[in-house]
Amino acid sequence: MNLDTTYLTELLLNGLMVGLLYALVAAGLALVFGVLHIINFAHGELMMIGGFVMALVLPALGLSYWPSLAVAALATALAGVVLYELFLSRLGPREFERSILVTLGISMVLLYGAQYWFSATPRIVDTQYGFEGLEIGDIRMTWTRVIGGGVAVLAFGGLYATLRWTQFGRAMRAIAQNREAAAMVGIPQHRVARHAVALAAGLCGLAGGALAPIQLVQPAMGQAVIFKAFALVVIGGLGNIPGAVFAAIALGMIESWVGGFFDIVWQETSVFLIMIVAVILRPDGLFQRGGLRVG
Amino acid sequence: MRLALPVALVLLVALPWLTASTYIMGIAVSGVLMTVAAAALNLVYGFAGLLSFAAIGFWGVGAYCAAITVMDWGGSFWSGVALAGLVNGVLALAIGVPMLRTRRHAFVVVSITFALLCALVSRDWTAVTRGPMGIPGLPAPSAFGYVFAGSARFWFVALGFSVLALALLHALGTSRIGLVLKAIKQNEPLAQSQGISPLPYKLLAFVVGAVVTGMAGGVMAFHLGVVDPLIFDFYYMQTFLIIVIIGGAGSFWGVLAAGLAMVVLPEALRASNDLRMVIYGGVLVVAMLAMPRGVAGWLEDRRVAVLRAKLR
Amino acid sequence: MSGPVLEVRGLRKSFAGVRAVDGAAFSVRAGSITGLIGPNGSGKSTAVDCISGFQRADAGQVLLDGADLRGLTPQRIARRGLTRTFQDVRVxxxxxxxxxxxxxxxxxxxxxxxxxxxxxxxxxxxxxxxxxxxxxxxxxxxxxxxxxxxxxxLSYGQKKLLAFAGAMMSAPRLVVLDEPVAGVNPTRINEVAEIVRRANAGGTAFLIIEHNVEFITGLCEHVVVLDRGAKLAEGPPHQVHQDPRVLEAYLGVEAVA
Structure with a gap:
């Protein structure tokens, strides 16, 4: 077993970057659950859309990273609006099982549709940064990872500020806390819900876009993440955004640490075992349950 | 109507003589086995109201149990399938008790994580499962010196198992247990106020569902001739769910009809696998939005509307 | 005749610091028809939920034929002979x-x-x-x-009758009826009273929560009045309805002024 500090730090940082991007997906899922009381199974496919937009737009824009990422986020947010207007707006807050089945159907259409159009073959996505990286002493990380983590941190800052200080953020929190009361004071529920889905989808698109150069882009990339995100949202406490974010970062680190120390094969298994035990022991989440919490 | 069932059964038994195509027989075998798994899911979701994604886990665990029994322990196909049922029953009992104590949101999540955990274990526990390569070369089952080799002969094994499993599920659904299960699903506090304990009933449905699903998975393994982690592909789960939703959750015959239709129709249309799943997904969305209780539920609603009009 | 089939002692239940039931105590004589009345928010429904096991009381005792029901699930209580109907009619x-x-x-x-x-x-x-x-x-x-x-x-009123039959099915010792005639066509209320009377003749006791004064007065031999979670008065219906404390609780400030 190799315990030198460089290796440990690299593991830690890699885990942190991946965890931060999981956390973007989980935060969006928590947001949608808080406002609409829906677990959106198609959420992972929104991330996949972000990844594919990134993969298709990058060559067209001469491999420049930032404009492509913006396009990916915006296109996915737009897809979120379409998703809301066509389907989610028709579901009531108490129809939990029904919402799962509807969004599962949407996820199937998107996932297998992407496989039909683009084939299941993974794509390597190249950017202006290539495989260049940042080196501090012996520790080396590719720029795409560093930027991915940075983008996630910025996005969380923006999400926090939006929920905390904007009119729209307050409206979302009000609906999450008490739907009836929010309706009585005249908060336009449908508009707020649509914005919430768009925002959550945008975060997904950002995560998908940022992950594209780090991992491979393929139709099933969303399905691999969504189940984890789903569990994270419950572990964090339904609708509790910091809880979900914290759980996601922890998951990313546990994965990389376990992967580093133990046989690589038991990495994911151990994580899922921890999840099952966590959910069974604390069905309301490790953190306090309640409305949409921002801090 | 009374003749429909015997006629259908005779036609199914005679299927190998009606077609010479091994391709069609292969579809027929996986079709009946997936219909059995869907009917088991119907007991869990349609009767007990538990949206459980654990079914795909039980399906795969059953497949591995049956395969390992034959390949590593020298058992027969029959004992392998029986063991698949036993192992799944114990497994379902062990995870079912804590799962059913959680809220319904957590129940769904735990069922999903359980299914994924099964897939990961099958990939990672190489000493037992042989990892991603799987266990190939499963032999055809035999009884009294007769070898059920090839889809046309294996068909009788699959059909025999399916008829027995469906008969069990039908007996359960039409018994008082089925009546109480659906009562709990309709209004749990009312059932409690009438002296019914919901937990044992839900657990029964969950465990029986797991046993039947696992045994169907065990038979499926020998149809495929190989077990690998792909047996846990979410595609199977999606298919089971579609069959239950389209047929109408809680309707035994509806689910049976939907199972046969969903397996046969896309094959008849010669759609690619991806396109078929796109169609399934679209059907699921439209069905859940337009008729959330399936075809059977939709017909029932029409009946109630007519009756109500008559009584006014 | 015999003693009480149901005895409630010092029942307390709070939600987030608000005391819904605050020391309520009353009993139901075996084979009797007893009314439980009180203004909105006086804790009747919470008391019923505690008695039937759907809510866990913070303190107090509920005795069915002298046996404590504390900690029992609704289904266990039902099997012991205490059933109920629901305010939001359930079938x-x-x-x-x-x-x-x-x-x-x-x-x-x-x-x-x-x-x-x-x-x-x-x-x-x-x-x-x-x-x-x-x-x-x-x-x-x-x-x-x-x-x-x-x-x-079924119509709304017919569903209430079906729910009533469901509560009677196990031939219980006591049935708690939560608003049996609220929302029922006024011309049918006498029918409901007659049905309860006939069921009562078979030996089953009833505890009835209802706002309809005529219904309660015509049917009950004994009435318990709850206000702010505690017993305010009890006695025969006509006597209770003339009690100034009861009038004040129902009519509030107006009666005082």
Whole structure:
């Protein structure tokens, strides 16, 4: 077993970057659950859309990273609006099982549709940064990872500020806390819900876009993440955004640490075992349950 | 109507003589086995109201149990399938008790994580499962010196198992247990106020569902001739769910009809696998939005509307 | 006659610091029809939920025939002989009337799942007896012509009658009726009273929560008044209705002014 500090730090940082991007997906899922009381199974496919937009737009824009990422986020947010207007707006807050089945159907259409159009073959996505990286002493990380983590941190800052200080953020929190009361004071529920889905989808698109150069882009990339995100949202406490974010970062680190120390094969298994035990022991989440919490 | 069932059964038994195509027989075998798994899911979701994604886990665990029994322990196909049922029953009992104590949101999540955990274990526990390569070369089952080799002969094994499993599920659904299960699903506090304990009933449905699903998975393994982690592909789960939703959750015959239709129709249309799943997904969305209780539920609603009009 | 079938002592229940039931104490004489009245928010529904096991009381005792019901689940309490109806009328909408009543556990106690699955002799006997009892009750509530109709086609008042039959199915010692005539067509209220009276003649005691004064006065021999979670007064109905404290609780400031 190799315990030198460089290796440990690299593991830690890699885990942190991946965890931060999981956390973007989980935060969006928590947001949608808080406002609409829906677990959106198609959420992972929104991330996949972000990844594919990134993969298709990058060559067209001469491999420049930032404009492509913006396009990916915006296109996915737009897809979120379409998703809301066509389907989610028709579901009531108490129809939990029904919402799962509807969004599962949407996820199937998107996932297998992407496989039909683009084939299941993974794509390597190249950017202006290539495989260049940042080196501090012996520790080396590719720029795409560093930027991915940075983008996630910025996005969380923006999400926090939006929920905390904007009119729209307050409206979302009000609906999450008490739907009836929010309706009585005249908060336009449908508009707020649509914005919430768009925002959550945008975060997904950002995560998908940022992950594209780090991992491979393929139709099933969303399905691999969504189940984890789903569990994270419950572990964090339904609708509790910091809880979900914290759980996601922890998951990313546990994965990389376990992967580093133990046989690589038991990495994911151990994580899922921890999840099952966590959910069974604390069905309301490790953190306090309640409305949409921002801090 | 009374003749429909015997006629259908005779036609199914005679299927190998009606077609010479091994391709069609292969579809027929996986079709009946997936219909059995869907009917088991119907007991869990349609009767007990538990949206459980654990079914795909039980399906795969059953497949591995049956395969390992034959390949590593020298058992027969029959004992392998029986063991698949036993192992799944114990497994379902062990995870079912804590799962059913959680809220319904957590129940769904735990069922999903359980299914994924099964897939990961099958990939990672190489000493037992042989990892991603799987266990190939499963032999055809035999009884009294007769070898059920090839889809046309294996068909009788699959059909025999399916008829027995469906008969069990039908007996359960039409018994008082089925009546109480659906009562709990309709209004749990009312059932409690009438002296019914919901937990044992839900657990029964969950465990029986797991046993039947696992045994169907065990038979499926020998149809495929190989077990690998792909047996846990979410595609199977999606298919089971579609069959239950389209047929109408809680309707035994509806689910049976939907199972046969969903397996046969896309094959008849010669759609690619991806396109078929796109169609399934679209059907699921439209069905859940337009008729959330399936075809059977939709017909029932029409009946109630007519009756109500008559009584006014 | 005999002692109380139900005795409630010092019942307390708070929600987030608000005391819904605050030391309520009263009893129901065996075989009697007792009314439980009080203004909105006086804690009647919470008291019923605590008595029937749907909520866990913070303190106090609930005795059924002298046996403490504390900590028992609703289903255990129902099997001991205390059943209830719900304010938001509850029936199994997808079942016909007969099926609605055959769900009730009591007639099938001791049959077991194996017997139910294989339709054993014991099961068939229980089933015949249960069906006979169900038809009797459906006739009692006057729904015989609808016996094979799905409950979804029933009117609101008819659903309340079906729920009543469901609560009677296990031949309980005591039935708690939560607003049996609220929202029921006024011309039918006397019918409901007559049905309760006939069921009572069979020995079952009733505890009735209801706002309809005429209904309570005509039916109950004894009335308990709750206000702010505690007993305010009790006695025969006409006497209770003249009690100035009761008038004040119902009419509030106006009566004082």
């Amino acid at each position: 199994y909408e997808g079942y016909d009337l007969l099926q609605n009543l055959l769900v009730v556990a009591q007639p099938f106690v001791g049959v077991g799942w194996g017997g139910e699955l294989l339709r054993s002799a014991g099961y068939r006997r229980a089933r015949v007896a249960a069906e006979a009892r169900a038809r009797e009750l459906i006739e009692l509530v006057g729904l015989t012509r609808l016996v094979e109709a799905p409950a979804a086609v």
